[in-house]
């Protein structure tokens with residue numbers, strides 16, 4: 001879709017990387033770098049869905065709304081999306097910049113800088129994973145709109161740049177404290193110099209680190225640099241959604257949990273999500289989310305450590321009224337699942353109505369069904 005829309009238009013809402021299918025994205029109600037657009041649910045005009053009985057239904061925010069609320073963020077359990085009509089936006093030109101703030105100041109930064117400034121089209125909050133200031137300092141990457149449309153001579157969306165450098169940086173985190181410090185130093189100082197500016201700089205910008213890109217460029221941050229082909233270790237994503245007022249207390253406690261365990265935290269970032277009105281919502285109220293990328297050995301001991309860590313992070317999330325993201329590992333307990341998603345029994349009852357023979361199933365479905373005690 002990005003290739004078809006480029007150079008004049010861009011996707012409105014999607015993940016922060018672009019390797020996923022449309023159906024897979026709608027079915028987890030994906031969210032990413034556009035903090036104004038929010039998740040994909042808000043960009044869907046309508047969908048055609050084939051149901052378990054073979055009939056095809058159209059649903060949208062105003063038509064067949066119950067089906068719509070169950071298919072979006074419904075993890076593929078209510079039907080197969082055949083077709084979706086999505087909002088798109090201009091492929092605006094952004095001036096990139098970054099600044100380092102204290103993580104605890106993020107809510108203030110959001111309220112005073114990000115939220116009021118409607119020209120900030122994309123944002124990415126990257127937390128330090130260096131032991132010296134673990135989850136304390138944060139690089140805020142900003143994309144400020146400088147033009148609605150790019151110049152006519154835009155190149156095709158190319159392959160993401162600096163893959164080798166990014167791969168080295170992410171791997172540094174696995175080699176101990178000193179290398180974690182080096183990673184943070186590199187992220188602060190070296191990475192900006194390798195940023196690919198896809199729109200020609202004006203002479204006024206030649207001196208600085210600012211760079212001009214079109215929206216499609218940062219939204220094409222594919223993930224080759226994350227590919228881990230090691231057999232004995234793997235990298236696991238986590239995401240926790242926290243009501244905005246509880247962010248600082250949550251980060252304080254999450255920091256302690258992560259410091260007092262041994263799995264290397266490769267990446268930590270903060271996202272903004274809005275209230276999501278779908279049947280099984282990860283954000284029943286506006287939230288910030290903490291996204292973690294954590295390395296583990298692929299043996300029983302590694303799994304046990306990751307399970308214990310996941311449960312500790314889920315518990316602190318629940319304590320602060322938050323929820324965890326369901327697409328990732330199935331390490332949660334029944335109690336944690338139901339405390340995070342009290343709507344789960346109603347969601348599963350609706351599943352039985354739409355799909356009485358359980359035509360649409362998955363490992364995930366069988367797990368959440370068993371955990372919720374449904375026969």
Ligand SMILES: Cc1cc2nc3c(=O)[nH]c(=O)nc-3n(C[C@H](O)[C@H](O)[C@H](O)COP(=O)(O)OP(=O)(O)OC[C@H]3O[C@@H](n4cnc5c(N)ncnc54)[C@H](O)[C@@H]3O)c2cc1C
Pocket residue numbers: 014015016017019020021022023024025027028029030031032075076077079080081082223226237327362
């Ligand atoms: C490296 C990485 C980064 C990620 N970053 C983000 C992020 O920034 N934001 C975010 O929100 N999520 C993120 N995710 C999670 C990601 O959005 C989900 O895992 C998403 O479902 C993956 O899409 P997919 O195309 O791979 O789907 P699949 O894994 O193929 O499917 C996922 C689910 O969607 C269902 N499905 C697929 N196609 C259809 C269809 N046509 N109709 C109905 N159901 C369907 C499947 O049944 C399944 O339940 C990330 C995941 C990874 C691995």
